[in-house]
Amino acid sequence: MTTDGSKTPVRVTEDVVVAPRPVASNEPAVADEAGAAGDGRDVPMSTHGLSCYFGSHHVVEEVSLEFPANSVTALIGPSGCGKSTLIRALNRMHEVVPGASTTGEVRLHGADIYERGADPVAVRQAIGMVFQRPNPFPTKSIAENVLSGPRFLRMKLRRGERDDLVERTLRGAGLWNEVKDRLGAPAGGLSGGQQQRLCIARALSVEPDVLLMDEPCSALDPQSTSRIEDLIAELRSRLTIVIVTHNMQQAARVSDHTAFLTIENEGEPGRLVEFGATNAIFSAPKNSRTEAYISGRFG
């Protein structure tokens, strides 16, 4: 981790060809636009010079970001820029892949999730995740899928509490009315969109502080997608959400803040280019790379 003392979170440059490393500071980039006041906000999670590697391959370099509470932060960027790797590093799922490693910090309520003594199991309970492909446990029933999180935590639940939790969580994921008559049916029988909402419910069942969503709609049809987007809008009031998306319209629709990552040249790691309020990024990007990506000129 370097400390170069730079206080400028995002360096604005017009130089498209040789853009310098835009954010290489330990001070997290702060969405400094109206609506997200700079100081004194509740910021449950932030990254500080987070770099990710696969073996010796450097995938993400020195990303520093803040994820404000009760808001949705979208990570966008061209394929291969490392946004999926970055989001997996936020709850230590990155290290599950052989050879994967990270440097830098990810702070959750001030504590570094990578510090010695921090257990990945505890980290993942506090920071939930939804994957690209819906991955319910296919042999378990719908209710059992929802309850699998609390079971891992060995919460003592009486039958009534259990039913209550299932209903509450499934309602929260907007799935209750569709499945309330077949809670005992195997989850494998649900449609793709329903499976994904079940996965969201499963992640919500342990009341995480932060929910990470890695392209949650990329395997779904448009209708299921808009259903999930509605759900994200509802969840925002009670959660901090980070979402990776390929779809810029989706980022514009669902997110409050947007971070744009890219790779300058083949073989280089992905870097953070610009971070700000979504409407500002989409209407008046400060960086020409961002503008080029958003207007569809590259990526």
Place this chain on the structure above:
Amino acid sequence: MARSDGAAGVATPPGVATPLRSRLRRPFGSRLADTVYLTLAGASAAAAIALVAYLIFSTARETSPVWETFGVWGFLTGREWVISPPTGGPRLGALPFIYGTLATSAIAMAIALPLSVGIALATTVFLPRPLRRAVAGVIDVLAAVPSVVFGFWAVVVLVPWANPGLEWIAEHNLRFLAFLTAVLLLATLLSVGPLLRPLLALTVAGLVLVMFLILTGALHAPVGLLEGPVLSGSYMLAGIVLAVMILPITTAIIREVFATVPTDQQEAALALGATRWEMVQHSMIPWSRSGIVGASALGLGRAMGETIALALVLGSVPNVFGSLLGPGATAAGVIALQTGEAGQLQLAALTALAIVLFVMTMIINGLARILVRRNAGTSRRRRSAAPTDPDAEAAARADGAAETAPAPALVREGAGSLAPVAGIRRLRSGVSETLIAAAVLIGMLPLAVLLVEVVRNGTRVLGASFFTEVQPTDPNAVAGFGIGNALVGTAILTGVAVAIAAPLGILTSLCINELNGMGGWPRRVGDAIGYFVDVMLGMPSIVAGLAAYLAIVIRAQQFSAFAGGLALAIVMFPIVVRAADEVLRLVPGQQREAALALGAPRWRTAWSVMLPAALPGIITGTMLALARAAGETAPLLFTSLGNQFYSTDLFEPIAALPLLIFKFTIDVRTDQSVDFAWGATLVLIAFILLLNLMARLTARLIQGGRRG
């Protein structure tokens, strides 16, 4: 394609049709080559099937005196095996041997299965990555150790070492201790969690049954299951040896089953905050349940067919429902020990026993394959099961609008804390990870012990003359003798076996492949041939030996190297076919289609596309089959018989290294003769391990050369 000459030719104008038609014809030579190729492939498959069918038929025919004398039911339930009673005719029943086979297999499964699951988990999830392959490799090496080596080691080392302990168990009436062990075992199983829930129910039932047997004394038998006297070998020790022998097979299959669990299922559990053990419990085990049951059934099938080690450890004492600490016999073992000097009716009874054994293993293997295949099938189905129903989604959307997201009421204990999990979760993870580590250590132990002993004892007799001189006849005077004749014999026997099995096997796998490519009924024929090969693969090797004895040796009135080589070929053939078939399947369909689209005839496609792509796999498979055949004893016992002199005549009895070790184990043993046998064992193990190593290296070299 070239058959449209008749009716179609009349309808088209002659001036246009003739040149076109002749251009669409293939030259006679090319068509002939295809016909020859397809006929050859088909004929070798047919020949293999015909040979085995003939052997089974001629074997089955020999059994008729048994059914005439005792009746089917009478033979199967006969509790006595008295060859020449003081009064009346022989009384021969299969029950003691069926009991022996089941008892040893059950003990072996009870030991091997938990170890296999543990080792498979360790090598897919728990061990550090570099160690995983190493441990899996060591377990694979264990699979290459020949049965006769285990038998020799058990008789010379294990039995004298373990019997005092077993005697102690038998003397102190340990029913209470046994009960306590069962309860402890049960408690461990429960605490480790709902591992294999349906299996748990079975295990509990099994334990209750075992406890019942122990507490009441086994059924109507006069002795309890854990009572003395402890003589030489016993069911218990035989079961332990058998467990070591089937451990590599069950471990390999369970590893494969675990490998089919998709990553996203594992990640789903991890992302919810599951520990590694909880991940195993909730996403890996449910996914692989039927595969694990199938793997254990395959192991059971293999255990029931194991011959030589059990014959050596257990002997051939018919002991129906006897104490597990007492001597006994298994079906395969009694066939191996008594066929050589059996009278007419006794030989018929042993043959009937072989058929009973064959049918038992066939049923179990069939069940196992169905279960393993179903596991693979459901994996594939679940993988693709993501049905999307836009209408239902749309309808639900209207409903869902009314749903509200209530405020959270659930509070995680210790929210915000990143400290390691504590309490019962930590305990469970710790206990299970410790058990898994213990399984790895126990699994590696036999190989380590065996190798150390073989090297330490075997090197004592090694010398130049050991490799050139013939075997000794007097156990008290072995100095100056050697294993030269046995080495030559093994080389000739395996040579004959490879010469028969390798070309037939490769052509048969090509035949299956061609038939599969055609679809429709030929595909079903291909599947049938594949099924037949599976049946052969599960056939106990002693059955192959007995069949060759009845069909060739008795008819020709002559033990011969050829009969031995043929029996070994029957063992090798299905291994070669399976290996070749697997790699041929892996050749991408596009490559084959690319060649066919260029107008390459079938034989060319097979010769220049399919075979080169599959070659490393075929070579590896053939060499592994060769290594297996080189260590086989059971098929040679009454075919090549053994010979104490040098012989290279294919139609005379011939010596073999495994036969020599077998003979030195059952004959009168002196310190000298045991040392001699250690030397022979060292040579056999070194040869087989070298062959295994070469097989794997060859594949890697050929593949590496291609890539580089």
